[in-house]
Amino acid sequence: MKKKELLFVWALFASLWCGAQQPTERYPLGAYEELTDTKPHDGEEVWNKMQAPVSLAWGSIDVRYPKLSIPLETKKGTTRMSAWKGERVHAQAVLWTRQALKNVQVKVGELKNGSSVIPASAVKTHFVRYVMTDELNKDGKGGCGHRPDKTQWDSSLVADVLDIAQELDVRERCSQPIWLTVWVPSDVKAGTYKSLLTVSAEGLEPLSLPFEVKVVNRTLPSPQDWKFDLDLWQNPYAVARYYQVPLWSKEHFDAMRPIMKMLANAGQKAITASIMHKPWNGQTEDHFDSMVTRIKKLDGSWEFGYAAFDKWVEFMTEDIGLKGLISCYTMIPWALNFDYYDEATNRVVFLETKPGDAAYAEYWGTFLKDFARHLREKGWFERTAISMDERPMEAMREAIKVVRAADPEFKITLAGNYHPEIEPDLYYYCIALGQKFPADVKKAREAKGQISTYYTCCSEAFPNTFTFSRPAEAVWTMVHAVAEGYDGYLRWSFNSWTADPLRDSRFRTWAAGDTYSVYPGPRSSIRFERMTEGVQVCEKIRILREEFTRKGDKGKLSRLNKMLTKFTLEALPDGRNHPEKDVNELHELLNRL
C-alpha cells in the first residue's frame, strides 16, 4: 500500500472510530461536529491500560490537549488559583475516557471561604472544542503569505474553542478538556475560596475535582476603566454573513451584542468603522464595506448618508459601552478605487484616483467636510479619527493634507512603521513589534495626550495567537506592550471569520487563526481568554506601579520592572522558549507584591 492510501485508510478509520463526521449544517450556532483528526495518536492498546474507564484530572491552561490521546502531566489534587478582586482567572481540567459517554455535564457550585461566598454565577465552564489549524511558514519565520493549496501545509485539530454547549457526548478513546473561569466579584473579601468541579454523564458515577481561588486584597477595576489601550478590529460584515441576517437589521445587532460584549469585557477601547468599500481590498472572507452612503446627484452635487454608521457607533457606544476612538478606515486603501452611487446611471461607480490627484481631493474633501459637520452634530467629533494603514509616505502626506484642509481638528491615526516625518500628525500611532518610539517622542506624545501602541499580525512566529500558537503567547504579547512602554496593543482582526470558523480556522492567506480569536455562538477561545488575562496583567502592573510610586516603594518597583525585562524585545529570543514560565512567575509576583 502506498503512503497516500495508508493515510486515506487511517483517516477513514479515525473517522469511524472517534466518531467525527463531516459537517452538515453550513453555519452552525448550536451543536456541531468537529472535523476529523487524522494525526497519529494513542492506539487502543494504550487506552486499554487506563485503570478506570473514565478519568478526570486537572491539566494546565498552557496546554492544548490532543483529542485522541491520553493527556499527559495531569494531577488529581486541588488546583490553586490566585486573583485580585474583580479579576478573571482560569484553570483547565481534562476528562478522558475509553468508553463512549452520553450527556456529559459539568457542574460547579459556589466557592466558599467560611461564610464568604463567590456565587456560582461568577463561575463558567466550557467544553474545549477542536478546530482545524495549520502551521507557520516552512522557514519558521511567521505566517504571512497566500495559502491557496491547503495540502501544502500540515494540518491538525487543536483545542481552542470554548463551547457554549451545556451537555456533550464524548466518544470512546477521546480526551475532553474542560475550561473553568472564575470572575471574582469586586466586593468579596480577601481569602481562599474553595469549590468542586463535578463531571457527570449517563451511567457514570460523578467525578469531582477540588479547586481554590486565593483572593488577594487588591482590586482590578472593571474593564471599561482599564487604561491599557486594546484595539481588536471588529468585522460586523462577518457576523451578518455567518448568522445569515440582513446587514444592520435588529437581528444583526442582536447577533453582534454578545460578541461585542466579550470584546468590551477584554478591555477594548476603539470602534472599528469603515468609511469606504473594501478598505483592505477585501482581504478577509467577508470584506468590509462602507458604513457611509455616497450619492452623486445628477447635478454633480454629493449627498452623504450616515444611517449605518450612526447605528453602528450608537450600538457600540450605548449597548456595548465602548467610549473610545471611532477609527474610520480608510482614505488610502490598498486598491485606490472609491465607490459612490451615481444617480445618473443608478449604478455604483468606482472612481480610480490617488492621493495628490484633484479627483481624490474632491472625493474625500467634500465627504470629510460633511462628515465633520455630522460628527459635531452627534457630539462624536472629538472621539473620531481618520485612520490609515501603512502606505507610501507621499500618499500618507497627501491624505493628511486633504484631512487637514477639510477640518484641521480631525484626529488621524496610523498603524504602520515609525515615520518621524508624520509622527506629530498622528493622535493615535501604532507601530510594529520591534520598532520603538524614541524616548523623547514617546514622552512628548504622552504630554500631548497622544496614544502610542504596537501591533502584531501574521509576521510574528512568536508571540502570536494563531490557533496553533502556545496559549501563553497571548499573555506575553500584552505584557510586552507594558514592558516596552507602549500604551496598548492593536490586532487587525477580532472576528474576521473564515468560511467555516467553528470547524476550520485555516484561511486562504496567513497562518490559521490569524483572522479571528472568538468563534460564532459566540464562543470564546483559549487564545482570547489568555489575551484577556494579558490585559488584566497589564492593568495590575499599572496599578502596582502607581501604588509603589505613590508610596515611594522603590524596592517593589524595581522587582516589578526587573520581572518585566523578561517581556522586552531583548528577552524575546530566549523568552520564546518558556513564555509559560515567564507568565507564571509574573502572575506569582503580581499577586505577592
Place this chain on the structure above:
Amino acid sequence: MKKKELLFVWALFASLWCGAQQPTERYPLGAYEELTDTKPHDGEEVWNKMQAPVSLAWGSIDVRYPKLSIPLETKKGTTRMSAWKGERVHAQAVLWTRQALKNVQVKVGELKNGSSVIPASAVKTHFVRYVMTDELNKDGKGGCGHRPDKTQWDSSLVADVLDIAQELDVRERCSQPIWLTVWVPSDVKAGTYKSLLTVSAEGLEPLSLPFEVKVVNRTLPSPQDWKFDLDLWQNPYAVARYYQVPLWSKEHFDAMRPIMKMLANAGQKAITASIMHKPWNGQTEDHFDSMVTRIKKLDGSWEFGYAAFDKWVEFMTEDIGLKGLISCYTMIPWALNFDYYDEATNRVVFLETKPGDAAYAEYWGTFLKDFARHLREKGWFERTAISMDERPMEAMREAIKVVRAADPEFKITLAGNYHPEIEPDLYYYCIALGQKFPADVKKAREAKGQISTYYTCCSEAFPNTFTFSRPAEAVWTMVHAVAEGYDGYLRWSFNSWTADPLRDSRFRTWAAGDTYSVYPGPRSSIRFERMTEGVQVCEKIRILREEFTRKGDKGKLSRLNKMLTKFTLEALPDGRNHPEKDVNELHELLNRL
C-alpha cells in the same frame, strides 16, 4: 487556388482598388471610411466603356445603387415630384465615375415658379453612404433569432446612410448616389417649381440635372399636428455611449437634440421612458437603464428619485416638442430582476420576484404610488402610461392589479398579442401585424379615446426596414396601418445602435438594421426618409377622407379606399412583389384627387 483563397485575394484587390479602408476611429461623427465591399461587381472593362469619365443622372428612390457597379435604369432628363404644401418629397441622383474625384460637392439653388420661390434652405442633399448588412433568415421567413457567427450570413454593403458631409472624395469606378429632399414650405402657392442639381469636383466641369416639384393646392400640417400615432422607441443610452458623453449631461442632451428632432419631424408622439434596469433584459448593444432612482433606506422605507426621468421628459417635451404619451417600461421585464440601491450595503441589489408575489406588489406598489404623486405634481399624470410588452396573461393581470391598486387612474399600455381579457384596461394597445381588433372593439376604443396601433419587428420578411429591405417597404408599412384601420404604428427601435452603426448595421440578434433607422451624426437614412414619407401619406389620406366625407364625395372616398386595399393584409402576399408600384400609384392618386 481554393475558393477561400480566391475570395481573400478578391477582397484585397477590391480594398486596394476602390479604396475602402478599415475603420480607424472608434465612434466617428464626422468623415469616415466605409467597410470593404467584397461582392462581385462591374469589372474595369465595363467601366472603361463609359462614354465620359464621369456621369450624373436621375435614379429612383426605390433603388439602393450598388457601390462598385454602373447604375442601371437612370435618366438624364428632368425628374418630376409632386407635393402638397408642407410636404417633404425626395429624389435620388447617381454620380458614377471611372476616375477618382476629389472634393465632390452638390449644390441646389432655389426652386422657381415665375416670381414664386421655394428657397434653397428648403432643399437638402446628402451623399448616400454604404453600410454593411446581412440578410433574412435562411427560410426567408423573417429576421428573428441570434446571429452569433456573422460568417453564417451573407453580408454585403448597401446604400442607406444619408451623410451630412458637404464634400466627399469619390474613388475611381464607384457610384455615388445623391439624395435630394425638398420640404415644401406651407406658404408657397400651388404650381410647378424648377431648379437644378449641380455636382462639382476638382478639375471636373460641373454636371447638372434639372428637377421640378409640382405643388398641389392642399396643405399637410406640421408634424406635431399629425394625427397618425407614430411610436419609435428612443434609446438615450446608445447616444451617451456613441458620443462618449456622461449620461444626462448637457453634452448628452446636446447630442440627442438633433437626433430627437428628426424623430419629432417624422411625427413621433410618445416619449420612451425606462423605469427599471434592463426592461428588455439588455437585448440591445446599449441596454436601457432606470431613469428612476430607488433607494431602500436602512429603516426599510423607500426613497425615489426622478432627476433623470424629469430631465429626459422635460427635454423631449420642451426642446423636442413631443406632447404625447410618456411610456414607462416596464413592470414585467423578460428577466424578473428588480434593482434598487440598498443603503445598508451601499450596493445595488437585485430583487428576484414575480407578479403575484407580495415582494413584487411591495416593490412596485410603493413606487407607483410615489410616482403618481410626482407625476401629478409635474402635471404629467394624464399623459403617462405604465407600459408592458407581451408577457404571460397571468403576469400581465397581476401587474395590472398592482397598477390599479397604486392609482386606479394610471394609463396602461401593451405591445403584444390581442387579448380580449385585458383589452379594456389598455389605454394604448399595439398588436402585431396580422392581428386585428374586432370592429366593435376598435369602435368602442375610439369612443373611449383609447389608441389602437400595430407593430412590426424582426418577424416580418415583408414589410420591414432592415438595411437590406426594399426602400418602398417603409412606406407600405405605414400605409398598412391606415388601410387596416389602426391609429398608428409602433417600432421598438429608433436608435438602438450597433457597436459601429455607421459602418456595420449587423447585430448579434436579428437581421441587420432591425435596431435603428437613423445613424450617428445624426444622419438620416433611405429607410427613415421613406418611413416619414409613409406617415405623410397616412396624414394625407386622413385629410382627404375628412374632406370627402365632409363634402359627401362618395366617389373620391371610394377611389381612395379602393386604392388602400392594396395595403391590407389580404393584399400583402401579392403586394410584396411590387410595393414600389403600389406606393407610386397611391402617391399619384393622393396628389390628383
